Amino acid sequence: MFSVRSALKTDAQLILDLIIELASYEKLEDRVSATLKDIDMTLFKSDPKAHVLIAEEDSNVVGFVLYHTSYSTFLCKPCIHIEDLYVREEHRGKGYGEALVKAVCEIAYEKDYGRVDWVVLDWNQPAIEFYKHIGAEELSEWKVFRLNYDGIQRLVTKDIKIN
16 A cells, blocks of 8 residues: 655654665765754754655655745745655656655645746756656756855855945
């Protein structure tokens, strides 16, 4: 039997394990600094910063999706940003990824959110094909920019001269 459920505080270690598995798949293991304490503080306090849904088949975890809200100024509506979608390798191609995205879309629909967004690594052709298969639109005109922690710190401590 297949189900998608909201993560519980008791799933913290599982979520960390899935994050590490995803990072390994994306060849980004060296960038994972998350700890169980981080997961507890950001996902399971009274004001969670993100939410996790877990997909299970016969009580075996097959994948997860981690998402948070964003906001569209053009739509004047909240939106959902999928930060991570991961299905364990041995379970791919069976519909679990689509079920996880559908569960997020159901939340967005119920709350009258404006859209659901996510990004994908340019080399991840299986994911790109999957996203096209479920009807997602590739936004090739947009470039993603990021300030990591060091960049944030540099900018915060920089003197800015306004002319």
